[in-house]
Amino acid sequence: MRFRSLPLALLAATTLALSACSAGSLGSSDDEGGKVELSFLVDNSDSSLKPVEQVAKDFSAKNPGITVKVETRPGGTEGDNIIKTRLSTGDMTDVFLYNSGSLFQAIAPQQNLVPLSDQPYAGQLDDNFKSTVTAGDQLYGVPLGGVTGGAVLYNKKVFADLGLKVPATWAEFMxxxxxxxxxxxxxxxxxxxxxxxxxxxxxxxxxxxxxxxxQFAANYTANKVKFASTPAAVAGFQHQQEVHDAGYLNKDFASAKLDDGLKQLAQGKGAQYPMLTFAVGGMVANFPESAKDVGLFALPGADAAKNGLTVWSPAGIYIPKSTEGAELEAAKKLLAYIASPDGCASQAAAYAPSGPFLVKGCTLPADVPQAIKDMQPYIDTPGKSSLALEFLSPVKGPSLEQITVEVGSGIRRAPAGAALYDEDVKKQAQQLGLEGW
Structure with missing residues (x-):
């Protein structure tokens, strides 16, 4: 199931009027002066808009013959529909920002987008990200911003006071x-x-x-394996049941909200909080000391040697096939800049990254929170990070959050929760027309 709180998934749907431009009018060039203007469509969230605006400014400063005009669109379903409509009518901007993963596949990249596999920076992109913006054997996008991690945020002072070490196995965690x-x-x-x-x-x-x-993701998509009957997959439900049954949760777990959890963590009233790293920025804004007092580790599993971080890929920046001529060459140059250390620095100057950049040579700013810094070794070490299931399979059930609340509250046992989720995904898989369902 796709997290509804991720920046590209919980954006406010602000209706924007779209001008009835032809494809040729979206980007313009002045043949006499050699000037090119690129149009760049982006959703209206701060996490997308601010870094894109900074990139546009810095790129144009380095390339005086190219200006970049940033246009905005709503997020959510309305934004998805705008993207698909403009692509199908040839009315898309010269460059645009959109999701990676399964939603990227839904915009028919081989039909609508310019392939980028031959670009010099293609080999500098992280393999996890490349897999989320590849169709067939072609690469189609570059990342905006850093990766988001799904991990355990922990209070380092509590750990230090109690002499605890970061756990790599579930037994150590318990x-x-x-x-x-x-x-x-x-x-x-x-x-x-x-x-x-x-x-x-x-x-x-x-x-x-x-x-x-x-092979779990592929077999899960083909309905050859289930959560309930796969020991490694049902373990997540079991772990949630175990921490509840052992009395290890905060007393207000049933009613507390995200902000309450971040406050408890920052103040040391709670020691560990499984969470997405996009939440770190808000925590630090409200509790500045948490920038150094809160760290991160991957959710522990059965095998310390195989333990690693689950990551959510950032959105991609793409060039539609309607972009041609001087605009196409300028657009490729813009994407090369974005996928470079200078481009990463430009993005970070405008908006704090939620995790490490997925471009080789890009580094996090020295002042990012400790929890974000703690992600870097997982990204840098081969085999220590993996994409979340939603980037590897289109099968997502709509009721997972209700099921995990029940398991985490002691209302439903872990095996029954996993089995219920297996049933939950069935209808959606059938709606998608997937083989084997």
């Missing part, structure tokens, strides 16, 4: 929890008042699932 509870601190924060936050024990555990069964 042993730490016993010591944290004995010290009078809530070991694990849960915030079921925002039901989507209940899903991390399952969705954030997918690196451990794929490490144990590298």
């Amino acid at each position: 042993a730490n929890n016993a010591k944290i509870k004995a010290a009078g601190v809530a070991p694990v924060i849960q915030t079921f008042g925002d039901t989507w936050t209940s899903q991390l024990f399952v969705l954030g555990d997918f690196h451990n699932v794929s490490a144990a069964d590298p």
Whole structure:
């Protein structure tokens, strides 16, 4: 299931009037002066708009013959429809920002987009990201911003005071929890008042699932394996049940919301919070000390040697086939800039990244929060990070967050929760017309 709170998934739907431009009028060039103007369509969230505006400014400063005009669109379903309509009518801007992964596949990239596999920077992109913007054997996009991690945020001061080490296995995690509870601190924060936050024990555990069964995503899509009957996959449900049954949750877990959980973590009233790293920026804004006091580790699994971070790919920047001539060459130059250390620095100057950049040679700013810095070793080490299941399979059930609330509250046992989720995905898989369902 796609997290509804991710920046590209929970954007406010502000209706924008679209001008009835022809494809040729979206980007313009002045043949006499050699000037080119590129149009760049982006959603209206700060996390997208601010870095794109900065990139446009800095790129034009380095390339005086090219100006970049940024246009905005709503997020959510309305924005999806705008993208698909403009592509189908040849009315798309010269460059545009859109999701990677399964939603990227839904815009028929081989039919609508310019392939980029022959560009010099193609080999500098992270393999995880490339797989989310590839169709057939061609690459079609470059990333905007950093990767988002699904992991455990933890209070480093609590760990230091109790002499705890970052766990790499579930047994180590539970042993730490016993010591944290004995010290009078809530070991694990849960915030079921925002039901989507209940899903991390399952969705954030997918690196451990794929490490144990590298073919799980493909077989899951083909209906050859199930969560309930795959030990590594059902483990996420079991872990959620275990922390509840052991009494390791904050007392207000049933009603607490995201902001409450971040406050408890920052203040050391709770020690660990399974969460997406996009939330770190808001936490630090409200509790500046958490920039250094809160760290991150991957959700522990059964095997320390295979433990790693589950990541959500950033959105991609694409060139539609309607972009031609001088605009096409300028657009390729813009994407090359974005996929470079200078482009990454430009983005970071405008908006704090939610995780490491997925371009070789790009580094995080020195002042990013410690939790974001802690992601870098996972990204840099081969085999220590994996894409979330939603980037590898179109099969997502709509009721996972309700199921994980029930399991995490002791209402439903883990095996029954996993089996119910297997039933939950069936209808959607059939609607997609997938073979085997």
